Amino acid sequence: MSELAPSSAPADRPGHLELQSGARVAVVGGGPAGSFFSYFFLDLAERLGLDVQLDVFEPKNYAIPGPAGCNMCGGVVSESLVQMLATEGINLPPTVVARGIDSYVLHMDVGVARIKTPLQEMRIAAVYRGAGPRGAQERTWDSFDGFLLDRAAAKGARVVRERVEAVTWRRDRPQVKTRNGAPQPYDLLVAAVGVNGAALKLFEGLGLNYQPPRTSKTYIAEFFLGRETMGKYFGHAMHVFLLNLPRLEFAALIPKGDYLTFCLLGENIDDALVQSFLNAGEVRQCLPPGWQRPETFCHCSPRISTSGAVQPFSDRVVFIGDCGMARLYKDGIGSAYRTAKAAARAAVFDGVAREDFRRHFQPVCETIRRDNLVGKLVFAFTRQIQHRRFARQGMLRMVMREQQQARGAPRMSMVLWDTFTGSASYGNVFLRTLHPFFWCRLLWDCLRSLRPVRKTQ
Amino acid sequence: MDFRTLGKTYRNGEVIIMQGESGDCMYVIQTGEVEVLQRHGSEEVRLAVLGPGDFFGEMALFQRELRSATVRAMGEARVLTVDKRTFMSRVHEDPSLAYRLVQTMSERLRRVNAEYVRAASSHPFQKSAAATPPPADAP
Numbered sequence: 181m182s183e184l185a186p187s188s189a190p191a192d193r194p195g196h197l198e199l200q201s202g203a204r205v206a207v208v209g210g211g212p213a214g215s216f217f218s219y220f221f222l223d224l225a226e227r228l229g230l231d232v233q234l235d236v237f238e239p240k241n242y243a244i245p246g247p248a249g250c251n252m253c254g255g256v257v258s259e260s261l262v263q264m265l266a267t268e269g270i271n272l273p274p275t276v277v278a279r280g281i282d283s284y285v286l287h288m289d290v291g292v293a294r295i296k297t298p299l300q301e302m303r304i305a306a307v308y309r310g311a312g313p314r315g316a317q318e319r320t321w322d323s324f325d326g327f328l329l330d331r332a333a334a335k336g337a338r339v340v341r342e343r344v345e346a347v348t349w350r351r352d353r354p355q356v357k358t359r360n361g362a363p364q365p366y367d368l369l370v371a372a373v374g375v376n377g378a379a380l381k382l383f384e385g386l387g388l389n390y391q392p393p394r395t396s397k398t399y400i401a402e403f404f405l406g407r408e409t410m411g412k413y414f415g416h417a418m419h420v421f422l423l424n425l426p427r428l429e430f431a432a433l434i435p436k437g438d439y440l441t442f443c444l445l446g447e448n449i450d451d452a453l454v455q456s457f458l459n460a461g462e463v464r465q466c467l468p469p470g471w472q473r474p475e476t477f478c479h480c481s482p483r484i485s486t487s488g489a490v491q492p493f494s495d496r497v498v499f500i501g502d503c504g505m506a507r508l509y510k511d512g513i514g515s516a517y518r519t520a521k522a523a524a525r526a527a528v529f530d531g532v533a534r535e536d537f538r539r540h541f542q543p544v545c546e547t548i549r550r551d552n553l554v555g556k557l558v559f560a561f562t563r564q565i566q567h568r569r570f571a572r573q574g575m576l577r578m579v580m581r582e583q584q585q586a587r588g589a590p591r592m593s594m595v596l597w598d599t600f601t602g603s604a605s606y607g608n609v610f611l612r613t614l615h616p617f618f619w620c621r622l623l624w625d626c627l628r629s630l631r632p633v634r635k636t637q
Numbered sequence: 638m639d640f641r642t643l644g645k646t647y648r649n650g651e652v653i654i655m656q657g658e659s660g661d662c663m664y665v666i667q668t669g670e671v672e673v674l675q676r677h678g679s680e681e682v683r684l685a686v687l688g689p690g691d692f693f694g695e696m697a698l699f700q701r702e703l704r705s706a707t708v709r710a711m712g713e714a715r716v717l718t719v720d721k722r723t724f725m726s727r728v729h730e731d732p733s734l735a736y737r738l739v740q741t742m743s744e745r746l747r748r749v750n751a752e753y754v755r756a757a758s759s760h761p762f763q764k765s766a767a768a769t770p771p772p773a774d775a776p
């Protein structure tokens with residue numbers, strides 16, 4: 181290996197480190213954040229005429245079914261991300277989309293409401309992050325993460341199918357070591373290792389001010405129901421539950437091909453909570469009659485990031501995706517795209533010094549962090565509705581009327597749609613709830629719910 | 638495969654956007670083909686045939702002009718809509734999102750200019766009269 185020289189500080193900008201042709205970049209982790217970074221970094225570098233070598237380290241084989249080949253997640257690619265990727269020229273092929281989603285069904289003890297997208301178009305993709313559930317008989321889909329990694333490789337990224345075992349400094353440059361390789365120095369080290377696994381410990385020895393995000397335990401299970409049953413009971417709708425169960429923040433059933441994915445988010449979801457959810461009348465009603473949980477099925481309890489990392493960058497090092505900053509509970513793949521692209525833009529156009537990342541990468545992390553604070557408010561509001569029967573009834577009435585009327589702004593429907601699908605920022609959702617019409621209508625519907633209902637034949 | 642393809646299905650001959658109508662979104666073809674047609678008086682000229690991955694209607698993201706051409710499905714086509722609001726809020730954070738659009742628009746403009754020069758040079762007497770080239774091929 182030759183000594184590295186292609187990133188240097190120009191005389192007129194001290195403390196600034198610019199990547200030049202011949203520079204080497206290491207991306208640790210080939211999940212969405214790592215693949216998005218690699219793809220966009222190489223795309224932007226090519227536009228500038230920079231010839232940079234980029235290595236992505238990813239030990240997972242996305243062709244193996246079950247958790248071993250999967251970055252465990254609900255697998256909903258949000259409406260906004262589907263649109264942005266299409267604009268970028270990354271169209272999800274039918275082999276990767278396990279099912280297109282065009283509506284969702286809200287289940288509460290007081291009733292059920294179906295909410296359709298305004299355009300009635302399939303703009304949400306339910307995907308498998310890996311090769312699908314363990315034990316899947318006939319595999320007819322491709323891994324979403326595998327698809328993204330292939331796109332990065334097609335742009336020129338060198339995929340190293342190995343786990344990174346050590347990260348150290350060699351003078352002022354980070355170096356990466358895998359089990360089978362000698363330590364390799366790089367001009368930029370991109371950490372995209374997510375929050376599941378021990379990889380974040382690798383970076384402790386670098387002496388950075390980085391502090392990893394806080395996380396919480398979640399639950400995912402995949403159940404085989406067969407194509408016909410899936411079509412009959414779930415179609416193209418995602419089923420969302422607002423249940424009065426402590427610690428449960430969000431629960432959804434997501435149709436994917438022949439399988440149904442159960443996804444439970446909240447505060448350290450444990451077996452007892454999973455059992456309460458499965459026993460809930462609202463959940464049983466939605467499932468085919470007589471359905472029983474099979475003895476063996478593919479399930480996992482991955483961790484989800486619930487706060488951003490502190491100081492996710494330094495000279496020549498940047499943390500993206502879940503291990504940097506992620507959106508609270510929703511659209512984590514979307515925030516992986518945003519942070520990855522922000523880091524790629526900063527590295528190509530500005531430089532790889534701490535100051536470059538502070539100026540050009542941190543603002544995106546800050547926007548997500550501030551939005552998450554609003555998100556906490558939105559979820560607190562939703563919890564209040566969850567705990568009050570009259571509020572649940574009021575909300576249901578409002579949604580049902582909006583869905584029946586062709587005219588008028590479907591304010592509650594859109595607020596719920598964007599909250600549950602992660603299609604808009606929490607700030608945007610919150611602003612829409614401040615509209616006087618929204619409150620007047622909701623209060624009116626809640627008051628009507630408080631009135632005793634006259635029984636009609 | 639239908640339950641796995643994103644966007645909306647348009648049947649053969651179905652109009653996706655109509656020349657002269659206002660619009661606030663762009664479209665990206667997921668599967669199938671569409672034709673871009675422009676009406677001049679009673680005559681309809683086919684400007685282009687677009688396929689998977691191509692987009693059209695992008696001018697509506699940047700301008701408030703009416704659609705400059707009609708786009709129709711050729712056979713069954715699956716097309717994804719990109720809203721102006723979603724695009725604008727993202728491009729505000731990440732201007733590089735528009736690179737690919739600008740690149741395609743400039744390629745289309747270059748093609749139209751080349752065709753214009755070719756047409757003008759094959760009719761020498763029209764050289765000075767032809768002041769503006771025809772519009773680029775995606776509305």
Ligand SMILES: Cc1cc2nc3c(=O)[nH]c(=O)nc-3n(C[C@H](O)[C@H](O)[C@H](O)COP(=O)(O)OP(=O)(O)OC[C@H]3O[C@@H](n4cnc5c(N)ncnc54)[C@H](O)[C@@H]3O)c2cc1C
Nearest residue numbers: 209211212213253254255256344374379501502511512513
């Ligand atoms: C229950 C649950 C449901 C979710 N549902 C959704 C959803 O529906 N939609 C959505 O958008 N988001 C969802 N998310 C969030 C989403 O999963 C994450 O935001 C997203 O995966 C982040 O991508 P990433 O690339 O940062 O990390 P990851 O996807 O975790 O990828 C990290 C990669 O790094 C690799 N790696 C780790 N250590 C090393 C090492 N030492 N050397 C080399 N490589 C290494 C791993 O193998 C992995 O491939 C959900 C999360 C959870 C927990």
